[in-house]
Amino acid sequence: MVLLRRIGLGLAAPVLALVIAAVLSSLLLLSTGDDVSGFWETLFTAPKDRNVINILNYGSLLYMSGIAAAIGFRMNLFNIGVNGQYQIGFFAAAVVAGEAWLPGKANTLVAIFAAMLAGALWAGIAGVLRVYRGVSEVISTIMLNAIAGLLVGYLVKQWGISSGVTTGTKPVPKNSWIGGFALFDGVPTELYGLALLAPVLGIAYYVVLNRTRFGFDLRATGSSESAAVAAGVDVRRMVIVTMLLSGMVAGLIGMATLFGSTHNYGSSFQSSIGFAGIAVALLGRNHPIGIAFAALIFAFLQDRSGLLNITAGISPEIIAVTQGIIVLAVVIAYEIVRRYRVTLEQAAVARQVEEVRA
Amino acid sequence: MSVAVTPGTTSASPLPPEEAKRSPLELVAWGVGVFLLVSLVRVLTDANDVISAGTLQASVVAAIPIALAGLGGIWSERAGVVNIGLEGMMVLGALGAGYFGYEYGIAAGVIGGVALGAAGAAVHSLATVVFGVDHIVSGVAINIMAPGLAAYLAKALFTDLPGGGPTQSPPFGNPPTITIDAIADPAKDLQDKHWFVLSDLASIVAALTRELSVLTLIALALIVATAWILWKTGFGLRLRSVGESPSAAESLGVNVYRFKTIGVLASGMLAGLGGAYLACVSAQGYQNGMVNGLGYIGLAAMIFGNWRPGLMLAGATLFGYTRTLQLRGGSDSLHALLLVIAVLLIVYAVLLLRGGRRTQAIVTVLLGAGFLLWFITTDSVPPEFTGMAPYVTTLFVLAFLSQSLRPPKADGQIYRKGSAG
Numbered sequence: 001m002v003l004l005r006r007i008g009l010g011l012a013a014p015v016l017a018l019v020i021a022a023v024l025s026s027l028l029l030l031s032t033g034d035d036v037s038g039f040w041e042t043l044f045t046a047p048k049d050r051n052v053i054n055i056l057n058y059g060s061l062l063y064m065s066g067i068a069a070a071i072g073f074r075m076n077l078f079n080i081g082v083n084g085q086y087q088i089g090f091f092a093a094a095v096v097a098g099e100a101w102l103p104g105k106a107n108t109l110v111a112i113f114a115a116m117l118a119g120a121l122w123a124g125i126a127g128v129l130r131v132y133r134g135v136s137e138v139i140s141t142i143m144l145n146a147i148a149g150l151l152v153g154y155l156v157k158q159w160g161i162s163s164g165v166t167t168g169t170k171p172v173p174k175n176s177w178i179g180g181f182a183l184f185d186g187v188p189t190e191l192y193g194l195a196l197l198a199p200v201l202g203i204a205y206y207v208v209l210n211r212t213r214f215g216f217d218l219r220a221t222g223s224s225e226s227a228a229v230a231a232g233v234d235v236r237r238m239v240i241v242t243m244l245l246s247g248m249v250a251g252l253i254g255m256a257t258l259f260g261s262t263h264n265y266g267s268s269f270q271s272s273i274g275f276a277g278i279a280v281a282l283l284g285r286n287h288p289i290g291i292a293f294a295a296l297i298f299a300f301l302q303d304r305s306g307l308l309n310i311t312a313g314i315s316p317e318i319i320a321v322t323q324g325i326i327v328l329a330v331v332i333a334y335e336i337v338r339r340y341r342v343t344l345e346q347a348a349v350a351r352q353v354e355e356v357r358a
Numbered sequence: 359m360s361v362a363v364t365p366g367t368t369s370a371s372p373l374p375p376e377e378a379k380r381s382p383l384e385l386v387a388w389g390v391g392v393f394l395l396v397s398l399v400r401v402l403t404d405a406n407d408v409i410s411a412g413t414l415q416a417s418v419v420a421a422i423p424i425a426l427a428g429l430g431g432i433w434s435e436r437a438g439v440v441n442i443g444l445e446g447m448m449v450l451g452a453l454g455a456g457y458f459g460y461e462y463g464i465a466a467g468v469i470g471g472v473a474l475g476a477a478g479a480a481v482h483s484l485a486t487v488v489f490g491v492d493h494i495v496s497g498v499a500i501n502i503m504a505p506g507l508a509a510y511l512a513k514a515l516f517t518d519l520p521g522g523g524p525t526q527s528p529p530f531g532n533p534p535t536i537t538i539d540a541i542a543d544p545a546k547d548l549q550d551k552h553w554f555v556l557s558d559l560a561s562i563v564a565a566l567t568r569e570l571s572v573l574t575l576i577a578l579a580l581i582v583a584t585a586w587i588l589w590k591t592g593f594g595l596r597l598r599s600v601g602e603s604p605s606a607a608e609s610l611g612v613n614v615y616r617f618k619t620i621g622v623l624a625s626g627m628l629a630g631l632g633g634a635y636l637a638c639v640s641a642q643g644y645q646n647g648m649v650n651g652l653g654y655i656g657l658a659a660m661i662f663g664n665w666r667p668g669l670m671l672a673g674a675t676l677f678g679y680t681r682t683l684q685l686r687g688g689s690d691s692l693h694a695l696l697l698v699i700a701v702l703l704i705v706y707a708v709l710l711l712r713g714g715r716r717t718q719a720i721v722t723v724l725l726g727a728g729f730l731l732w733f734i735t736t737d738s739v740p741p742e743f744t745g746m747a748p749y750v751t752t753l754f755v756l757a758f759l760s761q762s763l764r765p766p767k768a769d770g771q772i773y774r775k776g777s778a779g
Binding site: 028032033034078080129133134135138139140142143144146147150151153154157275276278279282315317318319320321323324325327328331332335336 | 440442481484485489490491492494495496498499500501502503504505506507509510511513514515524651654657658661740742743745746749750752753756757758760
């Protein structure tokens with residue numbers, strides 16, 4: 001009974017949020033005279049094989065982005081700058097891999113290392129500013145996001161090579177590519193080889209957070225900074241290390257696409273994955289499995305958005321609205337459920353006190 | 359995730375009050391000093407576009423939306439609610455202005471922009487004030503939602519209109535402007551003589567007397583009004599008390615929720631007006647992506663201005679000015695500006711040294727030397743670097759002047775009614 005209620009309360013918030021998002025999205029569609037039933041039909045048709053792979057590919061990127069954000073969130077560090085760290089990391093890896101100082105897969109490894117380093121350093125700026133100058137990481141990472149975009153734009157212009165209309169970094173030599181997996185026969189779209197980084201990172205995230213001293217310190221600092229200090233945790237060090245880790249993971253986000261599909265940094269760079277990661281982490285409650293569900297839901301919606309226009313004549317932007325509503329609704333729903341749970345617990349305690357007295 | 363995040367600074371020690379307060383005279387002195395310096399640099403480097411009426415006029419148009427967003431930030435954060443959602447509210451405001459402006463005329467457009475900005479703020483206040491959701495989380499969600507909503511509605515509303523398209527509203531007229539030829543024309547003549555100081559003063563006069571939009575005046579009036587309301591009235595005192603110490607305010611009978619809601623709503627209306635300004639004055643109607651981070655720059659201007667309207671306007675003007683120089687393609691002007699920055703930094707370093715802050719003085723001198731070197735060794739500044747200016751400036755201000763910044767004390771904290779105990 002108690003267990004059932006715990007599970008029920010745990011699921012209540014996300015389900016409530018999805019329902020609210022569904023209702024509000026439908027109302028929005030109705031208000032503009034769009035085809036509401038077509039919208040739902042498109043959303044609920046089973047994805048084709050090709051789409052399944054697209055969802056998994058995009059979902060794996062969102063998952064890594066969500067993990068990057070969640071690392072900070074667990075310590076109450078709002079790393080809004082996942083997007084900038086991802087962009088800097090992607091660019092650094094693209095430059096290193098394009099230069100190809102080492103042959104074959106050694107080149108790939110070095111490039112991935114460069115991405116982690118660049119992402120970590122970019123996030124580290126915010127960590128250092130926070131620890132030594134008391135600058136809120138929210139503001140500094142927002143600023144660093146903007147700076148990253150402009151800086152990378154400048155560097156691409158300086159070092160990039162122009163191919164007709166677009167400018168990008170040098171292409172990665174073919175022997176450094178990471179091949180994909182053909183999940184279905186006769187479907188040319190493949191699952192990125194480096195999409196496997198996502199589950200690896202998820203497991204690492206779980207183990208480090210729940211099975212190591214560092215993870216304990218991190219969660220303790222997130223729950224109560226003063227208690228953590230009393231327990232001998234060096235909070236300043238924790239802030240910097242956590243930011244570095246978060247940025248490192250953010251740097252890894254783009255590796256699957258860099259070595260699996262785009263093979264350079266150029267106009268095909270997907271620029272909003274870092275922001276979506278924040279939403280995914282919130283939706284998944286910073287839990288490795290929760291984030292996986294959230295990432296898949298977001299990736300699924302993203303994939304369907306392309307179809308909406310074709311099947312029902314609805315502009316794909318509606319999906320961004322739905323995603324935003326889900327995030328906002330889910331955090332509100334969690335708060336309502338939390339308050340309800342507190343009331344329940346208070347009632348239970350009051351009852352027990354009465355019983356003892358009687 | 360219900361622990362407060364304090365933007366700006368989290369320095370533990372209480373700040374010395376004499377630093378938080380700068381006398382207006384000192385500010386004026388700095389202003390005059392900078393003006394003379396810029397004028398001198400203009401004469402020396404021949405980069406006449408640094409202070410031309412055209413540049414200044416465009417700067418005003420660029421600065422006002424930033425200032426309105428920053429002003430919105432002040433209203434919200436003074437009431438203790440961090441508003442990252444300014445960006446999204448500006449987008450909504452621009453869309454509202456585009457739609458209502460085309461359908462019902464310019465005045466309706468401005469009102470529509472304000473109303474849609476307020477609608478975005480209503481969502482933010484529902485989440486943060488009523489449900490106690492983390493302010494950053496709510497703001498991020500609004501910033502995801504608003505551009506999507508605007509793009510979706512733009513497609514639905516504007517696609518079939520003559521002159522419109524799926525990503526933009528049809529063009530419509532600008533708000534009335536004020537031109538005083540009797541002053542503007544002679545000022546222009548004087549400017550074209552390129553004399554030291556005199557021509558520069560003339561440029562300013564010419565910029566302010568030719569085609570000055572009524573909406574610009576309204577925005578400036580709102581900044582003055584905000585300063586008066588928040589710092590000189592009982593209402594303002596209560597609103598600020600809610601941002602400093604909500605429990606103390608509640609114990610004195612202030613309705614904390616109401617004042618927080620008012621602060622957030624005012625913030626959204628101002629951000630919406632900023633968006634409307636973009637659609638009505640800066641451009642000819644709404645366009646997808648026209649806000650493009652201006653809300654964040656407004657936030658930066660607010661921090662630069664230490665959560666106060668006057669300094670915030672100075673920050674917005676500075677950021678608007680650099681953006682203008684970049685947009686006008688004035689690589690000469692930008693290059694000349696490097697010298698200005700170098701001299702300013704070195705002067706500031708001397709002041710710091712006299713104030714006994716040696717480490718900061720050394721860092722500032724090194725920065726100044728760096729800019730001087732940059733000026734000497736190059737002929738132009740890449741546009742990306744001027745684009746970065748607002749963001750980098752904010753980081754430096756936060757990093758090196760955090761002792762003199764004082765955000766509202768309970769900024770970003772979640773408050774529940776009755777927790778005063």
